[in-house]
Amino acid sequence: MVGLERGTVELYPSDPEWRRHYEAEVRRLDAVAGDRLLEYEHVGSTAVEGLAAKPIIDLLAVVPDLDTARDLVPVLEAHGYEHRPNDDVPGRLFFAKGPRTDRTHYLSLTERDSDCYREAVAFREYLRSHPETAAAYEDLKRDLAEAHPDDRERYTAEKSEFVQRVLRRAMA
Numbered sequence: 001m002v003g004l005e006r007g008t009v010e011l012y013p014s015d016p017e018w019r020r021h022y023e024a025e026v027r028r029l030d031a032v033a034g035d036r037l038l039e040y041e042h043v044g045s046t047a048v049e050g051l052a053a054k055p056i057i058d059l060l061a062v063v064p065d066l067d068t069a070r071d072l073v074p075v076l077e078a079h080g081y082e083h084r085p086n087d088d089v090p091g092r093l094f095f096a097k098g099p100r101t102d103r104t105h106y107l108s109l110t111e112r113d114s115d116c117y118r119e120a121v122a123f124r125e126y127l128r129s130h131p132e133t134a135a136a137y138e139d140l141k142r143d144l145a146e147a148h149p150d151d152r153e154r155y156t157a158e159k160s161e162f163v164q165r166v167l168r169r170a171m172a
Contacts (some may be wrong), residue, residue, distance in 0.1 A: 002055050003102040009145045009155045011052040011138075018046040021057050025097075025105055029061060032079050033072055037061040037109075043104070043120040045141075048127045052138050055106045060120055062112045069093060071107045091116040119167055126170035133166060145167060 002021050004010055022042040029037055044058030045051045048073075063069035070093065073083050080097050088096040091114035097105035110116040127134040140162055148155045 002057060003098060003104045004054050004056055006096070006100040006103050007150065007152045009054065009149050009152050011145050012055045013052055014048075014050045014051075015039060015046075015055070018053075018055070018057060021104075022047060022059065025057060025059060028079070029059075029107075033061075033073060036063065036069070036072060038064060040169055041117075041121055043108075043124050045127075045137075047124050048134055050131070050139070051127065051134050052141065056103050058120075059105060059107050059122070061109050061115060062117065063109050064111070066091065066093065066109065066111055066114075072109065076107070080095075081105075119171070122170040123163065123167055126166055137162060137166070 001012060001015070002018070015071045019042065029040070039062045041047075041060040041062075042058070043060050044056075046055070046057050048156030063072075073093070076095055077083060079097040082097070084094045084096055089108075091110055093109040095107040095109075096103050097107065108116060108120070127137060137159075140159055144155045144158050148158070
């Protein structure tokens with residue numbers, strides 16, 4: 001299953017289909033944007049085998065230059081992505097795919113040498129190679145999802161200290 005209502009938090013057991021959804025979306029993006037997107041990464045919890053997650057596929061797409069990548073906004077919007085310009089993460093253009101009632105994908109356009117890229121990949125790789133940390137992260141996410149099922153902002157804010165601790169280790 002892929003898709004979740006915007007603003008809600010519901011975790012699902014890890015699903016091998018998430019990888020296939022990621023690969024299918026990469027093929028769609030390649031058809032739409034061609035060589036303007038240089039490479040892709042599957043990030044977020046759906047990219048970590050065995051980790052429960054919100055069933056929304058997170059993709060990073062590398063662009064040569066973030067300023068010129070803004071030309072992709074209308075192209076992506078014409079293919080089902082909503083540009084979210086008030087994003088608070090520096091160094092990326094952020095998009096959500098699917099209606100508000102069924103968000104299926106998050107897409108971040110970013111440069112390869114950006115903090116956004118390095119941190120997302122480092123966090124994913126750390127969780128993949130440290131199952132005990134991934135299990136602790138899942139426990140935290142489950143507790144927060146139960147406490148805040150209709151408040152995604154609070155859910156995200158309350159896990160940020162854990163994420164920052166893991167990132168410091170991952171980036172060291």
